[in-house]
């Protein structure tokens with residue numbers, strides 16, 4: 203079956219519309235009733251199409267044995283193709299599925315063969331390059347010796363964008379755009395699980411600006427904010443993509459460094475300390491000033507390691523750095 207528009211087909215034949223005038227009363231009444239029924243069907247079809255357009259909901263029908271696919275008008279619209287030039291087929295559909303989602307689409311199709319239901323959320327790449335999110339729901343319906351999948355495809359791009367934005371907001375610190383404490387703690391727990399299972403080296407750097415109160419008092423709170431924002435941008439630009447820089451609150455920051463042992467983590471902390479020292483910050487009145495940080499470094503260690511323990515050690519190290527002069531790095535010292 204070639205794909206087609208939802209052409210409004212009222213089922214009329216030429217003989218019916220141009221019937222003979224020799225028709226009697228009964229015949230005229232029947233014709234009028236038929237016309238009314240046709241008008242009703244046409245109206246329902248127009249309404250149905252409008253509903254589908256409003257809901258961004260397309261309809262499709264796949265005959266697996268005959269390898270045929272029918273698309274409704276809204277389905278063409280969602281996929282960004284022209285019904286006059288594009289012939290839908292299962293192959294053509296799969297070619298438009300985002301490469302990272304092909305596996306989940308195929309596995310949902312395989313599952314559908316057992317359960318009778320196809321339910322998958324995935325991306326498509328339209329011919330104009332636009333990526334859209336769709337939700338497909340379908341049921342298997344036996345038709346003779348064929349298996350037919352009758353399904354809907356809903357464009358959920360806006361909903362997905364909102365979802366991603368909300369997720370991003372829930373894990374981001376508003377002022378600096380870095381990860382927030384909640385996300386940092388989640389990731390730390392995940393990394394601890396990985397460490398316990400695979401023994402991969404993982405480190406944490408806690409750092410805190412030195413005499414930040416003095417910076418605020420001397421140059422104003424907005425200047426203090428600018429220090430936090432500028433250093434956060436540097437962290438995003440200069441750390442590895444796998445590293446997780448976070449603002450834990452106030453002027454306290456943390457770096458979660460996967461695949462990084464203690465010595466290497468001290469190197470990262472040193473790099474960040476130097477970066478901060480090299481920066482010239484400017485107050486709203488145009489006065490230039492400098493800032494420094496003190497870092498406490500800890501690495502996952504031993505079989506009894508916990509999130510609380512590593513954070514406590516890093517915090518103690520930071521405190522020790524503050525006590526012994528600031529603008530320095532203090533790391534774990536292991537007996538072994």
Ligand SMILES: Nc1nc2c(ncn2[C@@H]2O[C@H](COP(=O)(O)OP(=O)(O)OP(=O)(O)O)[C@@H](O)[C@H]2O)c(=O)[nH]1
Nearest residue numbers: 410411412413414415416418423426427452453524
């Ligand atoms: N500008 C700005 N200041 C902040 C923010 N969060 C916390 N602070 C300030 O950071 C200062 C932290 O002060 P303290 O905890 O006494 O520490 P400190 O002055 O940095 O001194 P040491 O840590 O001992 O070197 C306080 O004055 C807070 O008001 C923020 O988001 N923006």
